[in-house]
Amino acid sequence: MTPGQDGQDGQEALSAAYRDHWGPLVALLVGRFRRLDLAQDALAEAFVQATRHWPSAGVPANPAGWLHTAARRRALDVLRAEAIRDRKVALLVVDEEQRLDAAARSEARARQEVEDVLDPAHVRDEVLRLVFLCCHPALAPEARAALTLRLVLGLRTQQIARLFLVSEPTMTARLTRARRKLAAAGVALRLPGPQALDERVGSVVQVVYLAFTAGYAPGDGQDPVRVETAGEAIRLGRLLDELLPGRDDVRNLLALMVLQHSRRDARTRSDGTLVLLPDQDRGQWHHDEIAWAMALLAEGSTRPSTRTGVELRLEALVAAAHATAPTAADTDWAAVVGLYDELEQLTGSAVVRLNRAVALAEVSGPAAGLDLLDGLDDRLPRSHRLPAVRGELLLRSGERRSAAEQFALALERCDNTAERQHLRARQGLALSG
Amino acid sequence: MRYVVLMYGDESVWAEADEAARTETIAAHDRFSEVVRDHPGMSFAGGEALQTADTATTLRHEGGRSVVTDGPFAEATEQLGGFYLLDAPDLDAVMAAIEHLPSYYVLEVRPVDDSV
Numbered sequence: 001m002t003p004g005q006d007g008q009d010g011q012e013a014l015s016a017a018y019r020d021h022w023g024p025l026v027a028l029l030v031g032r033f034r035r036l037d038l039a040q041d042a043l044a045e046a047f048v049q050a051t052r053h054w055p056s057a058g059v060p061a062n063p064a065g066w067l068h069t070a071a072r073r074r075a076l077d078v079l080r081a082e083a084i085r086d087r088k089v090a091l092l093v094v095d096e097e098q099r100l101d102a103a104a105r106s107e108a109r110a111r112q113e114v115e116d117v118l119d120p121a122h123v124r125d126e127v128l129r130l131v132f133l134c135c136h137p138a139l140a141p142e143a144r145a146a147l148t149l150r151l152v153l154g155l156r157t158q159q160i161a162r163l164f165l166v167s168e169p170t171m172t173a174r175l176t177r178a179r180r181k182l183a184a185a186g187v188a189l190r191l192p193g194p195q196a197l198d199e200r201v202g203s204v205v206q207v208v209y210l211a212f213t214a215g216y217a218p219g220d221g222q223d224p225v226r227v228e229t230a231g232e233a234i235r236l237g238r239l240l241d242e243l244l245p246g247r248d249d250v251r252n253l254l255a256l257m258v259l260q261h262s263r264r265d266a267r268t269r270s271d272g273t274l275v276l277l278p279d280q281d282r283g284q285w286h287h288d289e290i291a292w293a294m295a296l297l298a299e300g301s302t303r304p305s306t307r308t309g310v311e312l313r314l315e316a317l318v319a320a321a322h323a324t325a326p327t328a329a330d331t332d333w334a335a336v337v338g339l340y341d342e343l344e345q346l347t348g349s350a351v352v353r354l355n356r357a358v359a360l361a362e363v364s365g366p367a368a369g370l371d372l373l374d375g376l377d378d379r380l381p382r383s384h385r386l387p388a389v390r391g392e393l394l395l396r397s398g399e400r401r402s403a404a405e406q407f408a409l410a411l412e413r414c415d416n417t418a419e420r421q422h423l424r425a426r427q428g429l430a431l432s433g
Numbered sequence: 434m435r436y437v438v439l440m441y442g443d444e445s446v447w448a449e450a451d452e453a454a455r456t457e458t459i460a461a462h463d464r465f466s467e468v469v470r471d472h473p474g475m476s477f478a479g480g481e482a483l484q485t486a487d488t489a490t491t492l493r494h495e496g497g498r499s500v501v502t503d504g505p506f507a508e509a510t511e512q513l514g515g516f517y518l519l520d521a522p523d524l525d526a527v528m529a530a531i532e533h534l535p536s537y538y539v540l541e542v543r544p545v546d547d548s549v
Binding site: 088093138184185186187188190192196 | 523
C-alpha cells in the first residue's frame, strides 16, 4: 500500500484498474472457477471493496493482484455457501489438459494464481478463451455482443441495455440466459483449432463490429454512452489485434472502426443536431487516429485470405477515401464507386447498393443515382435511409414535390432525434420552392 | 457430456428419393458414425430411425381427461425422423460431427439433463 495519497488518486486508480484489469481478471477467474456468473459477481464485489478501501488506505502497489485476491476470496466464500445449500451448478467444459493443469496446481494454488496475474502469456490465453466463448455461434449475435461487452470490457448491464434499446431487466435476463446456455450446452472454454479458427474469428469480428455500430449509429443521438461504447469496441479490436497478430480480418476491422470513430466530434453540433459528412468541420476530425488507421491499412495485405477480411478492407478503404480528402469536394468519388462495386458483387447487399447510388450520383449526376435505387424498396421496406437518399437526389434533380414526399416517408420510419431534425429541414427546403 | 441429436426433415424428400439419393443418405450416416468413433472422447450411446409421423399416436390431457389422437403432436413440414444419443466432450465436437449427416435434415442438439 502507498498511504498518504488523497481520495482523488484513489478514484483515478480505480477507474484505471477497471479499464485495464476487468477483462483479464474476469478471464483468469473464469479459467479458475469455470463459472461466468461467479467470476463476474466476485470481481464486481472486489471492485466494491476497492472503492471502500483505496481512497482511504491508499492504492495497493499491485492493484490487479489485490483485486484478484479479493475476488478469489469472495468466489471461494460463495462456493462454500453454495456447498452448504447443496446447489448443483453447471461448470463450463474445459480441456482435459487444462483440468489436469489446474489440479496439478492445487497444492501451490494460491501462489500460482498470483503468478498467473503477472504472467502476460497466461493472461492473454485466458482472455482469448473468454472472447471465443462469449462469441460462440451457439448464442444469438446480440447475446454474443452483450456478453462480450459485459464480461470482457466490463460494461454495466444498464449501459448495455441502453445500447441495445431494451430495458435493464430484459438485458439482465438475456445475459443470464446466455451464461446459462454456454455452461448447460457444454460450450468449451478453449481456443478453436486451426480448422475452425477463421470461422470463429469471423464471429468475433462480427460481434466487435456490432458493438461498435450500436455505439456509432445511435438509436438516440444524444446519448453520450454510445460514443464511449464505440471507443470501447475499438479497445476490444485493438486487444484482438494484439492477441491474434497478423490477421487481416481483425486488422481491417480495426482500421474501419478507427476511421469512422475519428469523425465523432464533427458529427453533431452542441445542440445535438446532425452534421452530414460534406458539411463537417474536417479540422475537428482526429487526424492522428486517421494516420494510425492508414498505417494499419498500408501494413495489411491487399488480398485478405478470408471473405470477412476482404469485405472489411473494402469498407475501410471507402472510409479512408473520405477521411483523407482535405475538403468534401476533393473526395475521390470514382474510387468510392469502384469500391462499392466490388463490395456489392461480394455481398449482394441492398445497403451497399444504396451507398453505391449515393457515390455514383456524385460522379455521374442524380439521375444515375436514382436509377440504381430501382428495386430496392422491396429489399429495404423499413429503411428510412432509402427514401432520405431518394429525396436528396430528387431535390438535386429539381423535383421538389416528389422529394418532399420521400422526406415525409423517411420521417415516418426514423426515430433518431438528430436524424429527424435533419430530415425535417430537408423536407422544409423541398416544400419552400 | 451426453447429447441427443434430433433429426427433423421433410418426409416427402425420403419418400420421393431415388435409389442413388437413398444410398447417399445412408453413406452420410456412415460417415457421421466414423467421425464419432474416431473422435477422442466421443461415442454412441444409442439412436434410432423413426417411422413416418403418420404412424404417431398422441395423448393429451384436456379438462381432466386423457384424449388420444392420431398423428404427431404438431403438424409441420419438418417432422422428427430419428435421433442419436452421443457421449461427447463438448458442443463443438458434436457440431463438427453432425456436419456429416444428410443435408436435408434440420438438426437440433440438446444436452441431456443429468440432474434428474
